[in-house]
Amino acid sequence: MLADARMWNGKPDRRLDLFGGKGEVRVWSLLRTAMPPFDCALGCELDAGGSVGVHVQEKCSEIIICIEGTGEACVDDEVTTLGPGVVVALPLGRTLALSNTSSTHPLRYMIVKAVV
Secondary structure (H helix, E strand, C coil): CCCCHHHCCCCCEEEECHHHCECEEEEEECCCCCECCEEEEEEEEECCCCEEEEEECCCEEEEEEEEECCEEEEECCEEEEECCCCEEEECCCCEEEEEECCCCCCEEEEEEEEEC
């Protein structure tokens, strides 16, 4: 059973066709203040069939934690299948692209960023 979209409080920042992808990503800021080395923690929800285009991690290293749904994360040329509990490491300077492989359900994930 999919979690309620209100799993993260407040109004999300809505981003359309992020980095040349398709669909909407809703983003909630979960960390109220920076706590070095952590820069931010984000709750994200990607539309069914949506994608986030290829982009470079220029400021922070990240980990992506899949909460629910199915998808793929491509770090440089390495593809990881996303499902609940899957964690993807994204070192500084590497590229990332995400896709939601479901045509009916959103992909929900968290991003935790750390300054190196």
